[in-house]
Amino acid sequence: MALKNELKTGVLLLALLNGLLFVFILSDAYYLFIGDLPEGIPYSEYLHQGVYTLIFTILLAIAILLYLFRENLNFYSKNQSLKKLAYVWLGLNMVLVLLTLTKNSIYITGTGLTYKRIGVYTYLILTGIGLIFSYIKVSKVKTNWYLFRMNGWAVYVLLVVFSTVNWDRVLTRFNLTYAKSPDLAYLFTLSNSNLSLLKEDIALSRHAFTDNQKKSLAEWELEYLRGEAQKEWQSWNYNDWRLSNELR
Known part of the structure; x- marks a missing residue:
């Protein structure tokens, strides 16, 4: 009964979070591609708010998945609905990454490239890699240590590659x-x-x-x-x- 209750709680939590993130993505995409920014908000602030939101949602996404897909829930035969919602959650976060990537690219094209904007790109790349490894962790029933280990290697390799660029x-x-x-x-x-x-x-x-x-x-x-x-x-x-x- 405890496992069933945990499954129901996880399904409800992911469903509500998916709905909330979907509404946020729609509003963000509207301001980016169709409408104008609210009066008094410059594009730089709009970009920074998007990056801060992305940081929060990604950390939240990984934390929730690490909590839900641990121990017995990984092997429960009726956890398919939870897995599907987790895939949707990861997909929506990837869409948010792409939206932030687009906003950063538009800003760079207008005002130029700086080290801070390169840092945003670096974070977005690592975030995308982390979401991919999170998908593998859920679908292939990997341990939490697998997620930390692979993300650690991703950070290490990316820093080594970037250090070779002038x-x-x-x-x-x-x-x-x-x-x-x-x-x-x-x-x-x-x-x-x-x-x-x-x-x-x-x-x-x-x-x-x-x-x-x-x-x-x-x-x-x-x-x-x-x-x-x-x-x-x-x-x-x-x-x-x-x-x-x-x-x-």
């Missing part, structure tokens, strides 16, 4: 090429890696850099080349070698 050059190239209204001042806060890209953009007059920014870039370049000339061979690395050749 993000300062990626940010600069994207913002100068694709962003409609890039924050040029932000690009001057990055490392030396983007010096040649800024110099090239100024030479081609693609964007309206101020005279102070042009002067600052020339001083920055001169200081960098002087520092490189004083380095010994032990300090050699590919990125600095490539940048020095590009500047010269």
Whole structure:
């Protein structure tokens, strides 16, 4: 009787949560694709609220599944309704991930790419992977430890892969090429890696850099080349070698 009552409670809980999340997704999609944002709410705040909501719902989703699909409920022969509702719950959360991904992409296309926005993409990728592993855990009757272990490996692999990318050059190239209204001042806060890209953009007059920014870039370049000339061979690395050749 205790198992049956737990099953009924789980079914009711997931049904109510699915209905609530479905209504939220409809309203979110309406503001994103059809209607205008409420007055007084800028797009940046709209995006941040979506990310915060996503963080809360994903943590809630995984916590509920870890609680419900533990021990005996995993093997109860009449748990099919609970599993179906769990699949719907995971699917709705994946839709929420895609909506947030769309909002972040629209924002980036307009104002440019930053490290915080890359962080949003990273979180969305890890969230999608976590939802996939949650589906496998429920459908294949895996343990809770399986979910923690696989998500841990996903975080580790993604961080290793991302550490091989020169993000300062990626940010600069994207913002100068694709962003409609890039924050040029932000690009001057990055490392030396983007010096040649800024110099090239100024030479081609693609964007309206101020005279102070042009002067600052020339001083920055001169200081960098002087520092490189004083380095010994032990300090050699590919990125600095490539940048020095590009500047010269």
